[in-house]
Amino acid sequence: MSDPVEGEPRLGDLEGLERGALGGVRAAFLDHLSAERALADNTLAAYRRDLRRYVRYLGESGVSDLGEVSSARIGAFLAALREGDEDHAPLSAASAGRALAAVRGLHRFAVREGWSQTDPAVEVTPPAPPMRLPKAVPLETVESLLVRAGPDEAPASDARTDLLALRDRALLELLYGTGARISEAVGLDVDDVADAVEATEQVGLVRFRGKGGRERLVPLGSHARRALGGYLTRARPTLAASGRGGAALFVNVRGGRLTRQGGWALLTAIAERAGVEGISPHTLRHSFATHLLDGGADIRVVQELLGHSSVTTTQVYTLVTVERLREVYASSHPRARR
Numbered sequence: 001m002s003d004p005v006e007g008e009p010r011l012g013d014l015e016g017l018e019r020g021a022l023g024g025v026r027a028a029f030l031d032h033l034s035a036e037r038a039l040a041d042n043t044l045a046a047y048r049r050d051l052r053r054y055v056r057y058l059g060e061s062g063v064s065d066l067g068e069v070s071s072a073r074i075g076a077f078l079a080a081l082r083e084g085d086e087d088h089a090p091l092s093a094a095s096a097g098r099a100l101a102a103v104r105g106l107h108r109f110a111v112r113e114g115w116s117q118t119d120p121a122v123e124v125t126p127p128a129p130p131m132r133l134p135k136a137v138p139l140e141t142v143e144s145l146l147v148r149a150g151p152d153e154a155p156a157s158d159a160r161t162d163l164l165a166l167r168d169r170a171l172l173e174l175l176y177g178t179g180a181r182i183s184e185a186v187g188l189d190v191d192d193v194a195d196a197v198e199a200t201e202q203v204g205l206v207r208f209r210g211k212g213g214r215e216r217l218v219p220l221g222s223h224a225r226r227a228l229g230g231y232l233t234r235a236r237p238t239l240a241a242s243g244r245g246g247a248a249l250f251v252n253v254r255g256g257r258l259t260r261q262g263g264w265a266l267l268t269a270i271a272e273r274a275g276v277e278g279i280s281p282h283t284l285r286h287s288f289a290t291h292l293l294d295g296g297a298d299i300r301v302v303q304e305l306l307g308h309s310s311v312t313t314t315q316v317y318t319l320v321t322v323e324r325l326r327e328v329y330a331s332s333h334p335r336a337r338r
Helices: 011-016 022-037 041-060 071-083 093-112 139-149 160-178 182-186 190-198 222-239 260-274 281-294 299-306 316-332
Strands: 204-209 215-220
Touching: 022 041, 022 093, 041 071, 041 093, 071 093, 139 160, 139 260, 139 281, 160 182, 160 204, 160 215, 160 222, 160 260, 160 281, 182 260, 182 281, 190 204, 190 215, 190 222, 215 222, 215 299, 260 281, 281 299, 281 316, 299 316
Parallel strands: none
Antiparallel strands: 204 215
C-alpha cells in the first residue's frame, strides 16, 4: 500500500471524514491504485503529484467537496495547467492530458464508492497533443554507442571500470535487442534471463513485467546473450559482492540494484563519449521498433514485443518508416530530383 501523503489521512482513518472531503477521497483513491491496480511506482508517483495539485487548486477556489465540482471547474484547472503559474511551468498537452486522466480516475472512483453522486470530469476532453514521431537512430549510431559502452569481454585487469563497462554493454545490448523500457530492464532479476542466456537455441526468451503488471516474452538475440553472459560471469559477482542488490540483474557501483535514473545517467555518459546527442533509453526502444518494421516485421508482432495494449500505439512507428521511404525516394529516384 502506498505511503500516505504528509497532511493527508490514512485509509483506515477515512471513516471519520465527511464523505466527499477532497483529501480523504484522494487518499482513498491512491490507496486503491496501489493495492488493487498494482500500478508501477513511477505511474503512482505521477498520480499522487497531479492529484495533489488538483486538490490544492480546488481548495484555493473555495471548493471543499467533490459534489461542488463542475465540468467548467475541471476545464479551468486544465487551462491553468497549460498556462502555468509562479510555482509551476506550463505543461505540455501530453502532460496536461496525463493530469486530466488522474482527475477522471478520481471522480470515477468517487462515484463508484459513493463519495459523490455525479462525475463532472466525463464531459472534459484532454488537449490534443501535437503529432510527434518517435525518434529512432540509424543502426550505425546504435553500434557506435555499443562500442563506446564497453568491450565484449573484459580485459585481464579486474579494475572496477572494466567490470562496469561489461555491465553497461550488457544493458545497452538488452535495451536495443529487446525494446525494453529502462524500468523493465533494471527491474529484471538474474533468474529472469538465466534460461535465455544459457539456451541452446539461437534465440532465447526474456520475461518482462510491463505497465499494469502485464508480462510478455521477448526474444533475446545472440549479441545480447553474449554480452549478458560476459557480464554475469566476469563482472556481476564482484559488483554484487555486498549483497545489497539481492537477485537484481543490473547492479550499481555500491552493489545495489541499478535504478532507472542510474540507467539514464550511464547511457547519457556513453552517448557523450560517442559524440551522439539526444539519446535516451527510449531512443533505443524506438530504434528497436523502427528497425524491425524496416526489416519487414509485421506490426502485430512489434506490438507484442513492445507490450502495447493497442496496435494504434504501435502504428506511429509505421509513420517513421514512411518518412524514411520518402527521403530515400526523393534522394535516389531520377524523376524525384529537381
